[in-house]
Amino acid sequence: MAGTGQTRHLPEAPAVVLVGPQLGENIGMVARAMLNCGLGDLRLVRPRDGWPSESAAAAAAGATAVIDGVRLFEATNEAVADLQLLFAATARPRHMTKKTTTPRRAAADMRAFAARGGRAGVLLGPESRGLSNDDVALADALITIPLNPDFQSLNLAMAVLLVGYEWYLAGADDPGPALAMPKRSRPATKDEMGGLFEHLERELDACGFLRNEEKRPVTVRNLRNIFQRAGLTDQEVRTLRGVIAGLASGRGD
Amino acid sequence: MAGTGQTRHLPEAPAVVLVGPQLGENIGMVARAMLNCGLGDLRLVRPRDGWPSESAAAAAAGATAVIDGVRLFEATNEAVADLQLLFAATARPRHMTKKTTTPRRAAADMRAFAARGGRAGVLLGPESRGLSNDDVALADALITIPLNPDFQSLNLAMAVLLVGYEWYLAGADDPGPALAMPKRSRPATKDEMGGLFEHLERELDACGFLRNEEKRPVTVRNLRNIFQRAGLTDQEVRTLRGVIAGLASGRGD
Numbered sequence: 001m002a003g004t005g006q007t008r009h010l011p012e013a014p015a016v017v018l019v020g021p022q023l024g025e026n027i028g029m030v031a032r033a034m035l036n037c038g039l040g041d042l043r044l045v046r047p048r049d050g051w052p053s054e055s056a057a058a059a060a061a062g063a064t065a066v067i068d069g070v071r072l073f074e075a076t077n078e079a080v081a082d083l084q085l086l087f088a089a090t091a092r093p094r095h096m097t098k099k100t101t102t103p104r105r106a107a108a109d110m111r112a113f114a115a116r117g118g119r120a121g122v123l124l125g126p127e128s129r130g131l132s133n134d135d136v137a138l139a140d141a142l143i144t145i146p147l148n149p150d151f152q153s154l155n156l157a158m159a160v161l162l163v164g165y166e167w168y169l170a171g172a173d174d175p176g177p178a179l180a181m182p183k184r185s186r187p188a189t190k191d192e193m194g195g196l197f198e199h200l201e202r203e204l205d206a207c208g209f210l211r212n213e214e215k216r217p218v219t220v221r222n223l224r225n226i227f228q229r230a231g232l233t234d235q236e237v238r239t240l241r242g243v244i245a246g247l248a249s250g251r252g253d
Numbered sequence: 254m255a256g257t258g259q260t261r262h263l264p265e266a267p268a269v270v271l272v273g274p275q276l277g278e279n280i281g282m283v284a285r286a287m288l289n290c291g292l293g294d295l296r297l298v299r300p301r302d303g304w305p306s307e308s309a310a311a312a313a314a315g316a317t318a319v320i321d322g323v324r325l326f327e328a329t330n331e332a333v334a335d336l337q338l339l340f341a342a343t344a345r346p347r348h349m350t351k352k353t354t355t356p357r358r359a360a361a362d363m364r365a366f367a368a369r370g371g372r373a374g375v376l377l378g379p380e381s382r383g384l385s386n387d388d389v390a391l392a393d394a395l396i397t398i399p400l401n402p403d404f405q406s407l408n409l410a411m412a413v414l415l416v417g418y419e420w421y422l423a424g425a426d427d428p429g430p431a432l433a434m435p436k437r438s439r440p441a442t443k444d445e446m447g448g449l450f451e452h453l454e455r456e457l458d459a460c461g462f463l464r465n466e467e468k469r470p471v472t473v474r475n476l477r478n479i480f481q482r483a484g485l486t487d488q489e490v491r492t493l494r495g496v497i498a499g500l501a502s503g504r505g506d
Binding site for chain 2 (some may be wrong): 032033035036037038061062063104145146147148151152153154157158161162165168169200203204207208209219222223226227229230231232236239240242243244246247248249
């Protein structure tokens with residue numbers, strides 16, 4: 001996985017700042033989630049088990065560029081000194097006069113901010129207890145992830161993934177492929193569809209399936225609807241005509 | 254953590270079906286991600302290290318209700334037999350004529366579908382190699398997660414989290430109608446679809462259409478995809494089985 005492609009994280013992507021992370025493994029999984037989302041700027045404030053960390057590198061599973069670029073800080077305010085818009089990710093509500101937002105809204109804010117040349121970041125606390133109130137106070141707003149209120153515990157990498165995912169999608173030129181069809185074959189023409197229908201109905205007449213004259217128009221329409229709805233390719237029309245011919249040709253054997 | 258609060262997953266929430274998961278730890282993390290998102294129906298097809306699993310229970314970190322409710326299956330088609338709308342999560346593109354969608358669009362589809370009483374699910378393959386083409390063929394559409402194309406590797410729990418997160422959020426809005434189902438008839442179950450496929454393939458074997466052993470798997474998969482895509486109702490499955498029987502029954506006349 002190593003290669004230049006890894007560095008496709010953009011300069012305007014938000015920084016991720018982990019305050020007092022405990023397990024190297026979790027730092028590695030954060031790095032991996034970041035690279036999934038095109039984020040590259042990872043900053044650590046007093047990681048409990050020191051840095052560099054073998055377990056972090058192992059858990060990063062190929063997100064080497066993020067691990068190699070990690071910067072270490074002694075204090076949270078130093079780690080966020082160059083940032084201009086800072087969100088604090090918190091699981092539990094804080095009794096502070098501070099705006100609370102969601103990953104989706106924060107992503108839109110960060111994109112708009114970056115478009116004007118601003119630097120944004122997200123702050124996350126230790127696995128066990130989250131951010132201190134002093135660290136939260138550094139942030140412009142809180143991010144809470146709006147999931148099942150009865151089971152909110154998300155590990156660090158999961159929280160980073162959801163914030164990063166929203167950030168990534170917020171920058172997509174278009175919101176993603178619309179139920180796209182593979183292009184390996186062209187859609188059947190109406191003429192080809194008509195040929196399929198005539199073939200099927202001719203054989204169904206021959207075997208007696210359509211002998212009820214009263215029901216015939218409804219049955220024929222229903223069958224045509226099924227194949228119409230499937231959005232067939234020209235190749236699929238040929239396959240289905242082979243199926244009809246095959247099933248019918250057994251006759252008289 | 255066990256308690257009634259945990260069971261806030263809703264009956265209409267999609268099922269998560271893991272085919273051949275390798276590590277119990279990953280199954281536990283999937284259970285945790287599911288409960289974060291209010292999902293409760295976890296199904297396993299041939300977990301490599303057996304079931305129950307101590308490492309799964311440990312990694313579930315409190316998502317006991319999901320682990321306790323796990324159902325085991327020998328084959329993928331049995332695990333999805335009662336589902337009517339099935340998405341296959343795939344990292345790499347598949348050369349199949351099948352719709353591809355995103356977690357956000359799939360979530361809206363599943364919500365709209367559930368609102369009309371349908372049962373939906375998401376299929377995920379083993380950590381190492383993803384779903385087999387035969388398993389993918391069972392699905393109505395593929396979900397790919399639109400993240401950094403240069404670093405797409407997401408572990409199982411991460412993929413489940415993103416799909417579940419979108420499903421959870423989609424419940425906040427009114428998703429509106431998508432993948433519209435006819436209202437006069439209910440969507441066919443996977444079991445009914447399986448019956449249709451077996452019927453068709455049995456007759457195609459009998460008439461010699463599938464005699465080329467080398468091409469057989471591809472032809473069978475292509476045919477299944479066509480009918481899968483059509484979004485058949487139970488009534489339409491019966492009609493098509495009548496068509497197959499009718500065409501084949503002419504034999505010997």
